Amino acid sequence: MSLRSTLMVVAALALNVWWAAGSRADAHASAASAGPPPREAGCPLFPADNPLNQEIAKAPVDPNSARYIAAIGAGGHLHPDFGKPPSYGIPYAIVGAHQPKVPIDFTEFPEESNPGPYPIPPGAPIEGAGEEGDQHVLVLQKGTCKLFELYHASRSGSGWDAGSGALFNLHSNALRPEGWTSADAAGLPILPLLARYPEVHRGRIDHALRVTVPQTQRGYIHPATHFASSSSNPSLPPMGLRLRLNGRFDPAPYHGEALVILQALKRYGLIVADNGSPWYITGAPDQSWNEEDLNELKTVPGSAFEAVDSGPILHG
Numbered sequence: 001m002s003l004r005s006t007l008m009v010v011a012a013l014a015l016n017v018w019w020a021a022g023s024r025a026d027a028h029a030s031a032a033s034a035g036p037p038p039r040e041a042g043c044p045l046f047p048a049d050n051p052l053n054q055e056i057a058k059a060p061v062d063p064n065s066a067r068y069i070a071a072i073g074a075g076g077h078l079h080p081d082f083g084k085p086p087s088y089g090i091p092y093a094i095v096g097a098h099q100p101k102v103p104i105d106f107t108e109f110p111e112e113s114n115p116g117p118y119p120i121p122p123g124a125p126i127e128g129a130g131e132e133g134d135q136h137v138l139v140l141q142k143g144t145c146k147l148f149e150l151y152h153a154s155r156s157g158s159g160w161d162a163g164s165g166a167l168f169n170l171h172s173n174a175l176r177p178e179g180w181t182s183a184d185a186a187g188l189p190i191l192p193l194l195a196r197y198p199e200v201h202r203g204r205i206d207h208a209l210r211v212t213v214p215q216t217q218r219g220y221i222h223p224a225t226h227f228a229s230s231s232s233n234p235s236l237p238p239m240g241l242r243l244r245l246n247g248r249f250d251p252a253p254y255h256g257e258a259l260v261i262l263q264a265l266k267r268y269g270l271i272v273a274d275n276g277s278p279w280y281i282t283g284a285p286d287q288s289w290n291e292e293d294l295n296e297l298k299t300v301p302g303s304a305f306e307a308v309d310s311g312p313i314l315h316g
Contacts, residue, residue, distance in 0.1 A: 035048060035206065036048060037050070037053050037206070038053065038192065038199065038205075038206050038207050040094070040140060040191070040196070041094045041140055041142045042142055042145075043140065043142065043145035043170050044145070044170055044171065045170060045191070045192040045207065046168075046170055046172075046173065046189075046192055047171065047172075047173055049173070050173050050223075051173075051222070051223045051310070052188075052189075052192055052193065052207050052208050052223065052271070053206060053207050053208075053268075054268075055267045055268060056208075056242055056244050056267070056268060056269050056308050056310065057244070057247075057266060057267050059242070059244070059308040059309065059310065060308065060309045061306050061307070061308060061309065062241075062306075062307040062308055062309040062310075063309070064234065064235070064307065065306045065307040065308075067234075067235040068235070068236075068237045068241065068243075068307045069243075069302060069303065069305055069306065069307065070235070071213075071214075071215065071235050071236050071237060072213045072214065072237060072243075072278050072279065072302055073214070073278040073279065073302045074301070074302045074303040075301065075302065075303070076278045076279050076301070076302040077279060077297075077298050077299060077300055077301055077302065078279045078281060078297045078298060078300040078302075079277065079279055079280045079281065079297070079298060080195070080261075080281055080283060080294040080295075080297050080298075081212075081277075081280040081281060081282050081283070082194075082195060082281075082282065082283030082284060082285055082289070082294075083283075083285065083289050083291050083294060084285065084286070084287055084288075084289050084291060085285045085286075085287060086285075087285055087289075087291075088128075088285070089127075089282070089283050089284050089285035089286075090127045090136050090138065090190060090194060090282055090283075090284060090285075091125035091126075091127060091138070091284060091285055092125070092138035092139065092140060092191050092194075092284060093120075093121065093124045093125060093137075093138070093139045093140070094139075094140050094141075094142060095119055095120075095121060095139055095140070095141050095142070096141070096142055096143065097141060097142055097143030097144055099119035099121060099141060100119065101116070101117035101118060101119045102116070102117050102118065102119075102120060102158055102159040102160065103116050103117050103158070103159035103160075104116030104117065104118050104120075104150070104159055104160050104161075104162055104165055105156060105159065105160070105161045105162070106162055106163070106164060106165060107152075107161055107162070107163055108151075108152065108163035108164055109163060109164035109181055110164075112164060112177075112179075112180040112181050112226075113162075113164045113165045113166065114165060114166055114167040116159070116165070117159070118139070118148045118150075118160075118165065118167075119139065119141050119148065120137060120139050120148060120150070120159075120160060121139075122155065124137050124139055125137070126153060126154070134151060134152065134274075135151070135152050135153050135154065136149065136150065136151060136153065136183055136190060137149070137150040137153040137160070137162070137183075138150075138183075138190055138191045140170075140191060145169070145170040145171055146167060146168065146169055146170065147167070147168040147170055147189060147191055147192075148165070148166075148167055149165065149166050149168070149182060149183035149184075149189065149190055149191070150162040150163075150164070150165045150183055151163045151164045151165070151181075151182075151183040151184070152164070162183075164181055164182065164183060165183060166181075166182035166183050166187075166189070168189045170192075175187075175222060175223050175225055176225045176226075177225065178225055178314070178316070179225065179226060179316050180225050180226055181225075181226040181228075182225075182226070184210075184273050184274055185226065185228040185239065185273065185274040185275060186220060186224035186225070186226055186227075186228075186239035186240055186271075186272065186273045186274065187220070187224050187225035187226035187239075188210075188223065188224055188225075188240070188271065188273050190210065190273075190282070192207060193207065193208060193209055193210035193271065193273065193282070194209075194210065194282055194283050194284045195209055195261060195281060195282070195283030195284070196283065196284050196286075197283075197284070197286035197288050197289055200257050200260045200261065201288065203260055204260065204263075204264075205260060205261065205263075205264035205268065206264075206268065207264075207268055208242065208268045208269055208270060208271045209261075209264065209265070209268070209269075209270050209271070209281050209282070209283075210270070210271060210273045210274075210281070210282040211243065211270035211271065211272060211273065211279065211280065211281055211282070212272075212273065212274045212275065212276030212277055212278070212280045212282070213237055213272055213275065213276070213278055213279075214275065214276070214277070214278050215229065215231065215236050215275065216228060216229045216231075216236055216237055216238060216239055216272065216275055217229055217231050217232065217233055217234065217236040217237065217238050217313075218230055218231055218232055218315060218316075219238040219239070219313040219314060219315045219316075220238050220239040220240045220313070220314055220316075221238055221239070221240035221241060221242075221310055221311045221312070221313055221314070222240060222311055222314070223240065224238075224239040224240025224271075224272075224273075226239065227239050227315075227316065228274070228275055229275070237272050237307070238272070238313045239272055239273070240271060240272060240310075240311075241271070241272040241307055241310075242269050242270070242271055242307065242308045242310045243269050243270040243271075243272070243305045243306070243307055243308070244265070244266065244269040244270075244305065244306055244307075244308050245262060245265040245266045245269070245300075245304055245305055246304060246305060246306045247266070248304075249262075249266075249300075249304040251263060251266070254296050255293060255296065256290055256293040257289065257290050257293035257294060258293045258294060258295075258296035258297050261281070261297060262297070262300070265305075269308065270305075278302065279302055281297070
């Protein structure tokens with residue numbers, strides 16, 4: 001090996017050591033500054049340093065932000081896609097550690113689904129049961145702190161049929177395999193991204209919220225792992241894109257539940273999880289929602305948001 005080649009190798013090794021040390025320091029600093037993670041039924045909804053639980057209030061604006069917002073609809077408005085039952089929303093069930101597991105027959109994406117059996121009870125609530133829609137089933141298992149989610153689910157004999165399914169260990173930051181969907185188009189979990197009444201009632205949401213947009217490009221940003229488009233148009237948002245209510249927007253005129261949600265959108269923002277109606281925020285139905293408060297969100301324009309730079313776009 002020539003002297004020049006040797007020096008290049010040494011320099012590269014030194015750079016790798018410096019980068020690794022810096023990355024570890026950054027990770028430790030992030031972990032040290034992170035508060036406790038959101039919780040449900042005694043389980044963390046992922047560790048505190050999970051990307052879904054990280055504040056983005058000071059994250060840099062994505063260079064393509066204006067084009068993304070225009071593609072989603074700058075003239076559109078937020079829409080809370082949840083409320084009192086039987087209103088829209090994605091319900092979920094909580095089961096014990098000894099809930100019997102039942103077989104799941106995956107009919108659409110079996111190669112990208114975690115195989116059953118899953119501990120899903122016969123009476124688990126189905127999103128939009130009996131109607132057109134995604135028919136999600138979400139089950140959080142206490143004790144094990146595992147999350148089981150199904151897409152396009154229906155009862156079948158002693159078990160369930162589903163288009164796809166995913167299992168998440170809520171103590172882990174592990175992503176789904178590259179290119180895999182979940183019960184959601186982006187390969188993301190659903191339950192940890194829902195607006196849930198108990199946390200809003202406490203006055204604070206400490207995680208990103210799920211949002212749908214009309215069109216996406218053939219690409220995703222981690223922690224998303226899957227795209228649902230064939231378009232190469234770079235002006236369309238990728239799956240996993242984070243959107244933040246910008247600092248110029250004044251939430252002071254808003255009240256109650258709407259104000260809590262808007263404060264979260266400044267700190268944690270939205271994450272693009274599926275194709276659908278523009279600016280639709282997903283939550284869990286609950287009898288306690290104040291729908292007058294929630295309706296205030298419908299006056300917040302898409303132009304009040306900006307996309308933040310949260311990582312490279314992967315194209316599979």
